[in-house]
Each structure stands twice: as C-alpha cells, then as structure tokens.
Amino acid sequence: MSSKKVLIASMPWAQYYMASIQVATLKAFLQLNGVHAQGAHWFVNIAHILGFDTYSAIWSSDIEDGEVLYSYLLFPEMQSKILEDPSLMAKQEVSNVEDADQSNGKIKFRLSEDFFREFDQAHQRILDQYDWDDYVLVGFTLNFAQTTASLYMANEIKKRNPDCKIIIGGAEATGSLGGSLIKHFEQLDFACNGEGEKPLLNLSQAILRNASKEAIANTPGIISRGLDGEIRINPPDQLKSLGELQIPNMDDYFETLDQFEDVSRRRAQRHAHADFMRARLHQKRHDAIDPDQRQHEGATRKHNKQRGVETRLPDRFGNHLFHRRDLADWLIAIKLRHHASDRGG
Numbered sequence: 050m051s052s053k054k055v056l057i058a059s060m061p062w063a064q065y066y067m068a069s070i071q072v073a074t075l076k077a078f079l080q081l082n083g084v085h086a087q088g089a090h091w092f093v094n095i096a097h098i099l100g101f102d103t104y105s106a107i108w109s110s111d112i113e114d115g116e117v118l119y120s121y122l123l124f125p126e127m128q129s130k131i132l133e134d135p136s137l138m139a140k141q142e143v144s145n146v147e148d149a150d151q152s153n154g155k156i157k158f159r160l161s162e163d164f165f166r167e168f169d170q171a172h173q174r175i176l177d178q179y180d181w182d183d184y185v186l187v188g189f190t191l192n193f194a195q196t197t198a199s200l201y202m203a204n205e206i207k208k209r210n211p212d213c214k215i216i217i218g219g220a221e222a223t224g225s226l227g228g229s230l231i232k233h234f235e236q237l238d239f240a241c242n243g244e245g246e247k248p249l250l251n252l253s254q255a256i257l258r259n260a261s262k263e264a265i266a267n268t269p270g271i272i273s274r275g276l277d278g279e280i281r282i283n284p285p286d287q288l289k290s291l292g293e294l295q296i297p298n299m300d301d302y303f304e305t306l307d308q309f310e311d312v313s314r315r316r317a318q319r320h321a322h323a324d325f326m327r328a329r330l331h332q333k334r335h336d337a338i339d340p341d342q343r344q345h346e347g348a349t350r351k352h353n354k355q356r357g358v359e360t361r362l363p364d365r366f367g368n369h370l371f372h373r374r375d376l377a378d379w380l381i382a383i384k385l386r387h388h389a390s391d392r393g394g
C-alpha cells in the first residue's frame with residue numbers, strides 16, 4: 050500500500066451527534082481496495098469549538114446562518130457587507146438561544162471581526178494536525194449546507210499543499226451542480242457524479258500511480274475541468290450490488306469524540322477556550338433544553354427507522370448518551386462530556 054493518503058472529510062453543518070455515513074462508507078470501500086484512506090469528521094471538532102448547543106442552533110435556525118459564517122472566511126471582499134448585513138443585525142437584536150423556539154430558531158449572533166479571526170484560527174489548528182505532504186487527494190461530502198465550509202477548507206488545504214487534489218461529492222455536488230462548482234472555484238479539481246465508491250477508488254488509484262491528466266479525466270463518474278476551462282461530466286459509475294459494500298467504518302468519528310473526553314479532563318484549557326468563543330459570540334449561558342434537539346431526534350426516528358437509530362435527550366449538566374444500532378445491529382454508546390465543564394461542573 051502506498052504511504053500517500055486519501056482523506057474524506059465532512060464539514061459543518063452536519064449534525065454532530067451522528068457519524069457521516071458518506072465518509073464511513075467511502076472510507077471503508079477504499080480501504081477494502083488497498084487505498085490508504087482516512088476519514089475526518091471536522092464538523093464535530095467545530096461543534097466542540099463553538100459549543101454543541103451553539104452549533105445546533107446555528108445549523109437549525111436558518112441554514113443560511115451557517116453558510117454566512119464560512120462566506121465571511123471564503124470571500125474577503127464580502128466581509129464588511131456581512132458584518133453590516135441588516136438582516137443579520139435584526140437577528141442579533143430579536144433573538145437568543147433561550148427562546149429559539151418562539152423566535153423561529155434564530156440565535157443571538159454577534160458577527161465581529163474578533164469572532165471570525167478566532168473561528169479561522171480554530172480551523173488552522175485542526176489542519177495543523179496533519180502533514181499535508183502525505184495527502185494526494187481530499188474529498189468533501191456536500192449534503193446540505195456544507196458547501197461554503199468545504200470550499201473554505203479546500204482553499205486552506207491548497208495553501209498548505211497545492212499538489213493535493215480536491216474532490217467534492219454528495220447531494221449538493223452531483224451532476225451539473227458539481228460541474229458548476231468546479232467551474233467557479235479553482236480550489237476544486239473534481240466532483241463526483243452520483244455514487245462515490247467506484248469513481249473515488251478509480252480516481253485515487255489513478256492519482257496514486259501518476260496517471261496522465263487525460264486518463265484521470267476519463268475516469269467514469271468523475272467531473273473535471275479541462276485546460277480550456279470546459280467542464281466534463283462523465284456518466285455515473287455504480288456498484289452492481291450493495292453486497293459489494295463494506296460495513297461503514299466510523300472509527301475516526303469515535304476517535305474524534307474520544308479527543309474531547311481528554312479535553313474535558315483538562316478542564317482548565319477547555320474552559321478558557323470555550324469561554325473565549327462564547328464571549329466572541331456574546332451568547333449567554335443557558336440551561337433550557339434545546340427545542341431543536343427534540344425536533345432532530347423526532348425526525349431521525351421518523352426517517353431512519355430502518356437503521357434503528359435511537360436517541361435520548363441529554364442531561365444538560367451531565368453526560369450525553371446517544372445510542373444507535375449499526376447495520377450489524379450492534380449497540381454503541383457515545384458519551385459526550387461537553388456540558389459538564391462548559392457549565393463549571
């Protein structure tokens with residue numbers, strides 16, 4: 050197996066209490082076929098940095114709120130407009146987390162320059178944990194409201210290793226939508242048209258063996274940009290049977306959560322960081338149960354019965370226990386200890 054690696058990442062605003070099934074299935078399939086693949090649930094890191102309640106409130110209020118945060122980092126020319134946007138200002142005045150249900154789920158934002166500086170630095174610290182010379186390809190899964198976050202992170206990875214190729218895939222990156230994104234954002238090299246297993250495997254293997262640009266552009270299911278800027282969309286390349294799939298590999302999701310248990314043990318540092326971020330957002334502490342949490346759990350149970358997902362409302366001052374059964378019907382308990390130290394417990 051080559052020492053060069055492929056990373057598949059999921060960015061905010063995916064729900065922090067679930068692993069990304071996209072990352073987990075694609076990673077498992079690449080690994081089965083001999084590619085050194087890793088997953089990155091960076092949305093969990095960011096949720097931890099912002100505070101899990103704040104994170105939930107952002108993604109579930111107006112999806113645009115989440116996109117705005119990354120738009121500020123992605124489009125420097127838009128920064129002053131974003132800071133002065135009257136609609137965002139209005140949300141700051143009329144809303145807060147405590148009465149998020151009455152105020153249509155809006156959260157109290159204070160989008161200051163200081164907040165964005167710290168938000169940016171938090172991402173740089175995540176990226177600092179990797180040796181980017183080892184990575185030949187990074188994939189981002191774009192399902193819902195993950196576009197600006199992924200474009201921003203792709204940009205930052207390119208700054209660290211311009212040779213590392215970037216591919217996007219998922220519901221918001223397939224077909225002509227993916228073509229349009231790679232046409233307008235030069236930090237993107239490829240998009241995936243439809244199911245990702247075979248196209249991502251073939252692309253990874255082609256890049257790892259230094260195949261020609263033309264051979265890479267011929268890869269079925271891959272959307273690419275020609276030298277003339279023309280977008281080429283190859284037809285999807287699907288597995289013949291779901292039986293070819295591995296059991297999804299969610300290890301890195303659980304490893305990310307384990308990091309936070311370590312952090313919660315080092316209470317002093319964690320406190321300092323969480324308080325700083327909270328101060329930047331000017332968000333008050335609150336003890337009310339997040340109404341959005343109930344909604345997600347209802348939606349999850351309703352739409353996802355076949356996967357047997359079960360959740361339990363968190364004890365706001367103690368540990369969270371979320372239970373899910375995976376395909377093999379195993380029961381896994383995840384412990385989130387974030388609230389205890391956030392509230393001085």
Ligand code: B12
Binds near residue numbers: 187190219
């Ligand atoms: C299950 C599901 C949910 C679950 C998610 C559970 C979970 N997190 O695992 C729940 C109920 C929570 C949910 C919530 C929502 N969902 Co939903 N959901 C789905 C559903 C039915 C299946 C998604 C899935 O798990 N597929 C299985 C995976 C393995 O397949 P996949 O995502 O297609 O990924 C494959 C390819 O796309 C590709 N791929 C994906 N990523 C990448 C990355 C790379 C690098 C590559 C190469 C390839 C690649 O390869 C993968 C494997 O073949 C889809 C509809 C559908 N049939 O796809 C809607 C869908 C994704 N949801 C949608 C929406 C709108 C929502 C909500 C906004 C609803 C709401 N109003 O609250 C929220 C958003 C939550 C959030 N913050 O992300 C839309 C998204 C529309 C869009 N982006 O344009 C979809 C497409 C439904 C629709 N047609 O409207 N959802």
